């Protein structure tokens with residue numbers, strides 16, 4: 687493994703999980719020649735075969751212990767609920783000095799589920815590329831996914847600085863803007879910016895599916911009125927999102943409590959015809975949208 691001013695290069699990278707995010711990272715490694723050998727591990731042989739067919743894997747292993755053999759970089763790219771078991775299985779195969787990182791959407795659970803299995807002399811540097819689509823699987827990935835998007839690294843206090851710098855260099859090579867913060871802070875911020883919006887989308891689309899068949903057809907027909915945008919978010923991978931909510935329970939319940947209060951206040955304002963309250967809120971939220979556009983996040 688080399689990480690100096692001009693060169694970032696890994697002799698062997700192991701990607702555990704090769705879906706949307708894992709395969710996008712594999713494409714970056716291939717495009718920029720950052721890895722001598724890419725070993726891929728997945729849950730099913732069909733996905734391993736597909737990764738090989740797409741030219742994303744030099745070696746494919748069903749067993750995480752075999753996949754990490756000799757790797758200087760291991761990246762966990764599976765749903766969060768699988769992390770603990772994978773870490774336990776792969777731990778005896780980790781070579782001294784190896785960096786273990788991940789792409790999961792929640793970060794405190796990585797430290798608690800994976801951390802205890804990482805042997806002395808190996809380095810855990812959790813990371814979250816804040817980039818994605820509603821699609822899954824190795825065919826869904828593309829190298830440009832991370833370009834100009836944030837990647838948040840959350841190394842626990844005392845993490846080896848050279849290992850942190852290497853993970854930062856990897857995401858910069860992928861075109862990301864890298865920020866560093868505590869795992870706790872990450873989980874609070876993402877509960878609001880990502881997890882709550884997904885929960886709302888799942889709820890709205892779920893409410894629509896409970897309507898009568900006739901009304902449901904009308905909802906689909908006239909979906910461009912706003913519903914359509916929620917259906918895109920609510921089409922996101924069910925297993926991945928189940929694990930996000932279960933792994934970030936506390937922060938999600940916190941923002942959900944606030945959201946429920948605000949929704950009740952709006953309900954009241956509508957019932958009592960308090961147009962000024964509605965207009966005041968909608969004016970404030972319009973400003974937020976302008977801020978998002980100015981920050982080039984639109």
Ligand code: NAP
Pocket residue numbers: 702703704705706707708727728729730731733734763764765766768772789790791792814815816817818819820821822823824923926930
């Ligand atoms: P995905 O497309 O559904 O791919 C998941 C991959 O993990 C598949 O290759 C799957 O294998 C594999 N896998 C599942 N359980 C496994 C196990 N026990 N052992 C080995 N491999 C296993 O998911 P994704 O969207 O790439 O998400 C992966 C991670 O990225 C998640 O932790 C998520 O929180 C994070 N993330 C996602 C997004 C997003 O928008 N999608 C954005 C940022 C971060 P099979 O196909 O063989 O079942």
